[in-house]
Amino acid sequence: MMQEVARSTPPSWKEGVITIRRIGQNITCEVRNKNTSEKLEISKKIFLLCCELANFKTSPDWESDWSEAIFPYILGKEPGDFTSLDGVYKYSENKPGK
Numbered sequence: 001m002m003q004e005v006a007r008s009t010p011p012s013w014k015e016g017v018i019t020i021r022r023i024g025q026n027i028t029c030e031v032r033n034k035n036t037s038e039k040l041e042i043s044k045k046i047f048l049l050c051c052e053l054a055n056f057k058t059s060p061d062w063e064s065d066w067s068e069a070i071f072p073y074i075l076g077k078e079p080g081d082f083t084s085l086d087g088v089y090k091y092s093e094n095k096p097g098k
Helices: 001-009 044-057
Strands: 013-021 026-033 068-073 082-084 088-091
Touching: 001 026, 001 044, 001 068, 013 044, 026 044, 044 068, 044 088
Parallel strands: none
Antiparallel strands: 013 026, 013 068, 068 082, 068 088
16 A cells, blocks of 8 residues: 555655545545645555555454554655655544554
């Protein structure tokens, strides 16, 4: 997922943040850069990769009560090159994360 997003990120960006939101079975995702109001157009491939991650993270082997996942990244010098920073999962107020 991260590699596909890095390949799709506009050349003017130096960094970005992928946000995946989950409400029940509904998944949304967006990619933004904090230095611009411009959002990355989410391709079908990126959306399916986000859904795959969301489904994996809600499997019985993982904590399944998350509502938002945030993955910051920094782009490298070559197209598709990136450094992934620590992701953060947010949980509903009633169920704190681990």
